[in-house]
Amino acid sequence: MLVADPQQGLRRVPATSEAMMTVRIERPLSPHLQIYRWTLTMTLSIVHRATGVALYFGTLLLVWWLMAVSSGPGAYAAVQSFTSSWAGRLIAFGYTWALMHHMLGGVRHLVWDLGYGFQPTEREWLTRATLIGGILLTVLLWIAAYAIGGGGR
Amino acid sequence: MTATPPSGAKSMRTPLGRVRNHGSAHSGTTDFWRQRLTSVAMILLIVPMVVVMMILLGRNQAGAAQILGSPPIAIIMLLFVVASIWHMKIGMQVIIEDYVHDGKLKLASIMANNFFSVTLALTAAYAIFKLSSGV
Numbered sequence: 001m002l003v004a005d006p007q008q009g010l011r012r013v014p015a016t017s018e019a020m021m022t023v024r025i026e027r028p029l030s031p032h033l034q035i036y037r038w039t040l041t042m043t044l045s046i047v048h049r050a051t052g053v054a055l056y057f058g059t060l061l062l063v064w065w066l067m068a069v070s071s072g073p074g075a076y077a078a079v080q081s082f083t084s085s086w087a088g089r090l091i092a093f094g095y096t097w098a099l100m101h102h103m104l105g106g107v108r109h110l111v112w113d114l115g116y117g118f119q120p121t122e123r124e125w126l127t128r129a130t131l132i133g134g135i136l137l138t139v140l141l142w143i144a145a146y147a148i149g150g151g152g153r
Numbered sequence: 154m155t156a157t158p159p160s161g162a163k164s165m166r167t168p169l170g171r172v173r174n175h176g177s178a179h180s181g182t183t184d185f186w187r188q189r190l191t192s193v194a195m196i197l198l199i200v201p202m203v204v205v206m207m208i209l210l211g212r213n214q215a216g217a218a219q220i221l222g223s224p225p226i227a228i229i230m231l232l233f234v235v236a237s238i239w240h241m242k243i244g245m246q247v248i249i250e251d252y253v254h255d256g257k258l259k260l261a262s263i264m265a266n267n268f269f270s271v272t273l274a275l276t277a278a279y280a281i282f283k284l285s286s287g288v
Contacts, residue, residue: 056241063273066280069217076214103199106192149210
């Protein structure tokens, strides 16, 4: 078998040789991530995880809101002043997108779990659908929210 | 591929026997299954959740409290809170296991993740029960 020797480079030693016990065995390494062409599926894999983390902390807002409703008008007013502020609205919009994107990304993963959609064209289509669908659903929800709540006072 | 015996050169245990019901976390595929179970639950719950949110838009505290305290809506909220917090707890644990390599820091992070998730879940449940009992 082949062993790596710092002085002599690769050299062949018998598989039963004592050299095997002392010399580090050089095994083939798989190329590192940056060697591959960057793809949309790779981006969305990271975005799925990132939106998951965002939603993890965003759940604090949901629980804060539930506690405020159950506590009384004062606590509820505090939440409303936050959600009607510029920053609060941006966070709520971001939360909506993260939720929609992560949900569609999850559906994509469930499709893959069932063994479908692994062809290059299929997985590319699924990935694009997740990206576009997430944005589309978010915009639709916010249009509906503004139409119903008049800006959600 | 040959499996390495857990101890000694020879073992009576078969590779299947060693992996059955265990794995490194000693819980097999439980988290994998629950992650998918809760994801499907949330897909089913997202439409009612969106409807509830739309109904609540622009209401004052008394109005929102009355709607959230009604049985079907309280149950929808409770189901969504349980499914989502369970889901996010497992998800964060996977991230911790992926990126935190120091053993003790990993242990502390996983514990903190559990504390955070359980606290959020019980706080939300407390609020929902309180709204439903009209206190």
